Amino acid sequence: MSSLNSVLDIAKNALLSSQKAISVTSHNIANANTPGYSRQVAVLEPMDPVSFGGLYFGTGVKTTSIARVSDGFQTAQLRDATSNLSMFESKGDLLQALEGVINDLGGTGVSASLDAFFSSMNSVANNPSSYAERSVLISNSTILAERFHEIDTYIRQSLGNLNTEITAQINEVNSIGAQIADLNEQISAVEISGVSANDLRDRRDELLKGLSSILDVSVVENNIGQVDVFVGGGPFLVAGPNSKLMTSEINSEDTDINNIVCNGVALNDRLSGGSLKGKLDAAAVLQDVRDEMNLMAATLVKEVNSQHSLGYGLDGTTGNDFFEPLTVYTEPVVSNPGRAVISGGAVTASNLLTLDDYEVRFSSASAYTVVNTDTDAVVTSGAYSSGSTIGFDGLSFVITDNTGTPAAGDRFRVSATKNAIRDIATLVTNPNKIAASSTSSGVPGNNANMLIMAGLKDSAVLDSSTFGQYYNAIVTDLGINVKETTRNYEAQKLVTEEIQKARDSVSGVSIEEEAISLIKLQRAYEAAAKVMSTADKMLEALLNIR
Amino acid sequence: MRVTHNITYNGYVNDLTRQQERLLGLHKQISTGKSVNAPSDDPVKVNTLLTSRGLLSSVSQYDRNADSGLSYLGIAEGALSRAKDTISRLSELAISSNGIIDAGTRANIAIEVNNLYAQLVDQSNTTYDDKYIFSGYETDTAAFTSLGAYQGDANAQAIKTGISTNVTIGVNGGEVFKGVGGGVDIFGKISAFVTALETNDTAGCKTAIDDMSSAFDQVSDAVADIGGKVTRLNALKSDYSRISMELRTVMSGIEDADMAKVISDMQLGQAAMEASLKSAGRIFATNIFDYL
Numbered sequence: 001m002s003s004l005n006s007v008l009d010i011a012k013n014a015l016l017s018s019q020k021a022i023s024v025t026s027h028n029i030a031n032a033n034t035p036g037y038s039r040q041v042a043v044l045e046p047m048d049p050v051s052f053g054g055l056y057f058g059t060g061v062k063t064t065s066i067a068r069v070s071d072g073f074q075t076a077q078l079r080d081a082t083s084n085l086s087m088f089e090s091k092g093d094l095l096q097a098l099e100g101v102i103n104d105l106g107g108t109g110v111s112a113s114l115d116a117f118f119s120s121m122n123s124v125a126n127n128p129s130s131y132a133e134r135s136v137l138i139s140n141s142t143i144l145a146e147r148f149h150e151i152d153t154y155i156r157q158s159l160g161n162l163n164t165e166i167t168a169q170i171n172e173v174n175s176i177g178a179q180i181a182d183l184n185e186q187i188s189a190v191e192i193s194g195v196s197a198n199d200l201r202d203r204r205d206e207l208l209k210g211l212s213s214i215l216d217v218s219v220v221e222n223n224i225g226q227v228d229v230f231v232g233g234g235p236f237l238v239a240g241p242n243s244k245l246m247t248s249e250i251n252s253e254d255t256d257i258n259n260i261v262c263n264g265v266a267l268n269d270r271l272s273g274g275s276l277k278g279k280l281d282a283a284a285v286l287q288d289v290r291d292e293m294n295l296m297a298a299t300l301v302k303e304v305n306s307q308h309s310l311g312y313g314l315d316g317t318t319g320n321d322f323f324e325p326l327t328v329y330t331e332p333v334v335s336n337p338g339r340a341v342i343s344g345g346a347v348t349a350s351n352l353l354t355l356d357d358y359e360v361r362f363s364s365a366s367a368y369t370v371v372n373t374d375t376d377a378v379v380t381s382g383a384y385s386s387g388s389t390i391g392f393d394g395l396s397f398v399i400t401d402n403t404g405t406p407a408a409g410d411r412f413r414v415s416a417t418k419n420a421i422r423d424i425a426t427l428v429t430n431p432n433k434i435a436a437s438s439t440s441s442g443v444p445g446n447n448a449n450m451l452i453m454a455g456l457k458d459s460a461v462l463d464s465s466t467f468g469q470y471y472n473a474i475v476t477d478l479g480i481n482v483k484e485t486t487r488n489y490e491a492q493k494l495v496t497e498e499i500q501k502a503r504d505s506v507s508g509v510s511i512e513e514e515a516i517s518l519i520k521l522q523r524a525y526e527a528a529a530k531v532m533s534t535a536d537k538m539l540e541a542l543l544n545i546r
Numbered sequence: 547m548r549v550t551h552n553i554t555y556n557g558y559v560n561d562l563t564r565q566q567e568r569l570l571g572l573h574k575q576i577s578t579g580k581s582v583n584a585p586s587d588d589p590v591k592v593n594t595l596l597t598s599r600g601l602l603s604s605v606s607q608y609d610r611n612a613d614s615g616l617s618y619l620g621i622a623e624g625a626l627s628r629a630k631d632t633i634s635r636l637s638e639l640a641i642s643s644n645g646i647i648d649a650g651t652r653a654n655i656a657i658e659v660n661n662l663y664a665q666l667v668d669q670s671n672t673t674y675d676d677k678y679i680f681s682g683y684e685t686d687t688a689a690f691t692s693l694g695a696y697q698g699d700a701n702a703q704a705i706k707t708g709i710s711t712n713v714t715i716g717v718n719g720g721e722v723f724k725g726v727g728g729g730v731d732i733f734g735k736i737s738a739f740v741t742a743l744e745t746n747d748t749a750g751c752k753t754a755i756d757d758m759s760s761a762f763d764q765v766s767d768a769v770a771d772i773g774g775k776v777t778r779l780n781a782l783k784s785d786y787s788r789i790s791m792e793l794r795t796v797m798s799g800i801e802d803a804d805m806a807k808v809i810s811d812m813q814l815g816q817a818a819m820e821a822s823l824k825s826a827g828r829i830f831a832t833n834i835f836d837y838l
Contacts, residue, residue: 091675446683458710479586497560516834
């Protein structure tokens with residue numbers, strides 16, 4: 001059947017194929033810089049041959065499909081790497097900022113102020129009756145309090161911002177989840193007809209990559225081309241054409257950072273990657289540093305006040321606090337089922353304070369136990385009666401019925417250290433009230449009490465270390481944490497770059513390659529056109545036979 | 547490996563970023579002169595550094611305490627030396643009063659002794675920075691009345707010279723001039739001497755020789771005591787300066803940048819950066835479409 005018409009057909013198909021292939025090539029060139037774009041190739045196949053006169057004749061070329069050059073394994077690898085990278089990145093950024101705030105290497109931070117504070121106590125001891133030295137002590141203690149306040153403000157703002165950012169990222173996750181669900185639907189609709197939805201898949205992969213930079217995801221593709229996306233190793237965010245909404249909910253255990261909830265599961269402790277995990281990790285470090293600093297400030301207030309109140313000022317007064325005394329903070333746990341309220345937290349004997357945190361737990365509407373949450377020891381227990389004072393370890397408070405009674409499972413938190421770095425302030429304003437003397441008759445030359453106060457610098461009153469050592473440990477621990485995170489980030493960045501490179505090597509567009517294939521296809525097109533004109537001339541010759 | 551469009555550009559950007567980061571780090575070391583600029587640069591070193599700083603601050607304060615103690619002791623020593631001179635003159639007069647002299651001469655000596663008495667009261671009321679140095683803790687009260695009654699208390703001020711050591715720098719006037727706690731009541735003895743002179747009591751005048759001599763010894767002992775404390779404080783001060791020097795050496799070893807190394811690293815880094823910029827320029831200038 002090898003007719004001239006069939007040659008014309010072959011030429012026509014060749015022209016069309018080349019044209020299609022050029023169109024694919026130009027699509028590749030156009031998307032050379034599109035993030036997540038996988039290069040496409042026109043898959044050409046010879047058409048089915050026909051048998052004629054005992055011979056098999058080829059019938060030209062056809063374009064069977066436009067394939068997307070992509071490696072599913074690489075894509076998954078890249079997602080995991082991105083997830084870890086953005087975790088280390090966001091954690092590292094946040095911790096470095098905190099490090100900048102408590103970096104004492106400039107010599108102006110808490111440790112320098114602490115040294116200056118104790119030094120000025122020595123100066124008062126050297127010259128106990130002098131007004132000037134006493135004023136300097138007050139000013140140095142105010143500066144020290146100011147350093148604590150700066151750290152408090154920073155941590156408070158950072159945690160607030162983090163909580164807002166986490167909520168914002170949850171919205172982003174929800175938006176991406178909805179888009180993936182949409183694409184799932186479109187892809188399966190396209191592919192049901194047997195065509196590959198190349199560009200839609202690229203878009204979906206890019207969205208998944210974006211999602212994995214926020215939290216760790218696992219992706220499972222089903223047989224109709226739709227993907228199910230599981231987040232945090234547990235609940236699904238996208239199942240085929242449906243997506244779930246992630247929400248941010250008040251966390252009864254953590255008043256700073258909300259719970260990230262998906263499908264009723266709190267993900268905070270389950271996430272293992274992504275910037276959300278990085279932010280949660282950084283928030284935990286911020287909280288640790290704050291707790292440690294609170295303990296340090298509270299101990300300083302307690303120790304200095306206890307010693308100071310034993311001494312006598314130049315005006316003969318005694319029993320005065322040097323710093324504002326500690327405040328006992330009380331709060332109910334958000335999820336309390338009962339209706340009782342807690343109030344009236346007060347320090348009754350500052351020398352008995354343990355500076356640990358406590359929780360009042362109700363086992364029934366009428367019985368409570370108080371647990372020291374730092375040691376897990378039961379401090380006291382009793383029968384509840386509305387409005388009666390509960391006191392132990394130098395502090396007291398009152399629990400009263402409000403709109404109802406307490407219920408089993410109710411918990412109330414009690415802490416004398418909470419907010420210590422925010423509340424610390426010099427109470428003494430009159431330098432003559434500084435109690436340098438150890439006796440009332442020793443005024444003005446007695447400096448014995450001030451010598452003991454100055455000695456607090458070297459007393460191991462804080463977890464068996466001095467104030468300076470304790471603070472240095474906070475700085476060093478943070479330094480180690482930052483260094484570790486930075487190292488991990490750098491290592492992960494190299495890994496990610498390598499994976500990205502491997503992916504780009506397979507799926508990326510090479511301009512040179514495309515340019516050459518453009519020339520090649522152009523030549524093929526010209527050749528096919530030549531075949532057509534040759535066949536046409538042959539037909540013409542045939543028709544001209546008379 | 548297929549080298550694609552994005553590999554070339556991303557690779558270049560990543561490498562350039564890394565080089566810039568490195569140069570920035572070196573620049574920071576050069577501009578601050580410190581090799582450790584944040585705790586995470588070297589957490590272990592930073593711990594040593596902060597601990598050393600705390601120690602240095604303590605030692606500097608002890609040094610200032612010792613200085614303040616030394617000037618206090620200096621004033622006390624001066625006052626007691628002058629008191630010694632006064633008592634030494636009284637001894638001379640005690641000896642003269644035992645010579646073969648008449649009641650009129652003794653009465654004349656009594657006048658001088660009275661003057662010396664007043665002088666000694668003044669010396670015992672020496673002040674430093676408006677504080678009576680021999681009154682114990684009662685630094686705003688004169689140590690002695692003109693009648694020689696001690697108005698201070700039995701204490702002496704101390705300064706902090708170490709984590710758990712204090713040095714007493716106060717000299718208690720009660721002990722030195724009144725012999726509180728077992729000693730000679732110098733003012734009492736002088737009064738007795740005056741009485742003896744005025745009543746022409748030769749036995750009393752004889753006793754005065756011994757009395758004045760033990761008074762002299764008592765004040766001398768106090769001066770020697772001060773000398774001992776001054777020596778101790780000076781020894782402590784030289785300890786402090788040695789410790790500070792050692793601490794500074796430790797700190798400098800930890801935090802100071804090795805300039806020679808940093809600068810040569812910087813030059814190497816710059817050269818590498820220029821080379822990669824140049825090579826990138828070549829690569830990007832080459833375009834296949836120029837040849838087709």
